[in-house]
Amino acid sequence: MACGGAAFPRRASVPRRRRFQFPKLPKPRITASMCLYQFLIAVRSEGQNLTNEDGETTSHLMGFFYRTLRMMDNGIKPIYVFDGKPPQMKSGELAKRGARRAAAEVSLKEAQEAGEQENIDKYTRRLVRVTKEHNTEVQQLLTLMGIPFVVAPAEAEAQCAALAAAGKVYGAASEDMDTLTFGTPTLLRHMTYSENRKKPINEVSYEQVLEGLEMTKETFVDLCILLGCDYCESIRGIGPHRALALLREHQSIENILASLDPDKFTVPEDWPYAEARRLF
DNA sequence: ACTCTGATTCAAGACGCA
DNA sequence: ATAATTGAATCAGAGT
């Protein structure tokens, strides 16, 4: 997640990008959770989600329906992957999110009182929440459409990587670089943009990324951990450049830690980098 | 002067018609 | 009871 593509130094990110040409029967797997969010946030009219006559939201169903149809039109057979249990989070992180949500609620109320429609929309979007019902409704829709989906035991990204690595699908469609870290041979980015004809689909090959960065799978995983992944925080003061340079020099987090100047960089206490590494 | 990091902010879908 | 993103772009500021 946090291992964003933009986080990689431009010069080093030699992973070649080439225009994606549809193979015969591509079956990319797609993480459904993010789609759900985006549909609920974006599919609106006059600030409100689309609803049926009973007032129940249908934005997510519309979104999935049309996007899936469009993919089928282009010869893509998608397999959606739903998140299972969300990754465990730290209490500090939870508190931070709670605070942000509270702030958005306050801002929303202010905007409502001031009658600022633009801000009302903005903060309403920020408060969007995906429920279990949304998930099951979408799954039901996919079933009716005959579109396969998988509910991942834990994180969707890992499940996708497994499907892709096993050759069950052509590739994994996601914006999340963690998907690569999980070992997906092929990552497809901008899947939705390209459906919208705004940007070309970006095909990233794991092999070529490693080659371009001159890294092994092991050092690449360490790199992603240093950049900050979902499972543990990163070291303050170490960003993409230093992380890459340090790994080139020392090959592993252990070696880096042994040589880091403790006066300059503070390593988090009980830093669970090894556990994070084990997850990938 | 320049490089890097980290904080902040914003926007987020798809269709069809003109 | 509990909940809730993220990538990209931009800016500020620390460190070199």
Add this chain to the structure above:
DNA sequence: TGCGTCC
């Protein structure tokens, strides 16, 4: 391409 509509 821009814009109103989708429910």
